[in-house]
Amino acid sequence: MNTVGELLRQWRQRRRLSQLDLAIAADVSARHVSLVETGKSNPSADMVLRLATQLDVPLRDRNRLLVAAGFAPRYDERSLDDDALSAARDAVARVIRAHEPYPAVAFDRHWNLVMTNRAVDPFLAKVAPHLLRPPVNLVRLALDPRGLAPLVVNLADVRTGLRTRITRQLAAAPDAGLTALYEELLGSDPEGESLPLESEIVIPMVIRFDGRELRMFSTITTFGTPLDITLDEISIESYYPADAQSAAYFTEIDGRNPGSPTDRWWWRG
Structure with a gap:
């Protein structure tokens, strides 16, 4: 030790x-x-x-x-079900819901989904059921041919972007579980390259869905000063339309489904 x-x-x-x-x-x-x-x-x-x-x-x-150093741990690691985290759950839900009609997801340090808003639901409709059994891994969901991969026009760019992000994540804080995920899903990537930061910012995700090509880019939100390990490890990724046509599509879909659920908590199963 x-x-x-x-x-x-x-x-x-x-x-x-x-x-x-x-x-x-x-x-x-x-x-x-x-x-x-x-x-x-x-x-x-x-x-x-x-x-x-x-x-x-x-x-x-x-x-x-x-x-x-011989001292007791200072930081708790509680389930999101814990009453003590109710305010944090509400905060995540507010951020996710406020982003509608555009997709948003919350995930943990291993990229397992915590929550999605209703704008994500249409894209999951044809995903293989076993990929949607918790824990639902966002990287696996994105790259699996039975998941979202058939919808992604620029899959090579998305794969390379994921390689870059997880490589940086591991460099900042090594983690055995995340390393295993990387080796399983990205370690044998024939591209074998990481994107420069400028390219990572400007290359959007392009999805062919419902007869249209939707172009999106994303931003990441984290808790500023968490005192709980669970909150420290949650990230919220919000997707934005990269052009007017994509924005119009999401507004149109939102208008068609006004009564659908507003969010889904994935860690509960």
Whole structure:
């Protein structure tokens, strides 16, 4: 088992910071950072969290740092069913619903769906039932030929974009489950390339659906200062029409189905 000093050094190197860089950011001496990393000084829980904050360590891994330093974990990991997260559930629902008539999804760190709004439902109508049994994985859903892949005109671009995003996610915070997902669905990608950031922004997702080609781009929303691991790991992806024709289609579909469900919570099954 790694010591807290070894773990902190790994995070510092992952963030490409020197001991001096970290010391200045955390308002401590570089010597103290060195002593903590080499195990010659035992940091307090507050010091562990101060350094972890400057290193942008995810809450799940901050708990691991605390345990390695001999302290109890500080951050809870509760189910979204928990009453304590009712306000967070409402916040996710508000963001998702407010984005209608355009599609929006919420997912966890492994890209498993948490919630979708009603604009997503038509695209799932012909998806194989086994792909819609929770946990529903968004990457698998997008790339599987029995899922959404037949609808995606620029599937190679979407696949490459997913490779880029998950590669960056793993570089920021390694995760065994996400690594397994990457290797299963993207590791053998013949393209084998990551998109430059500029291309990642300007290439939309193009979907052929209902006799039309819909062009969309997306943005990501996360909780700003979560104190719960579950919330720390939820992302909301909102899709926007990239042209007037696509926007008109979503408005038209929304007008046809005014009484349909407004959202679907996927973690409940």
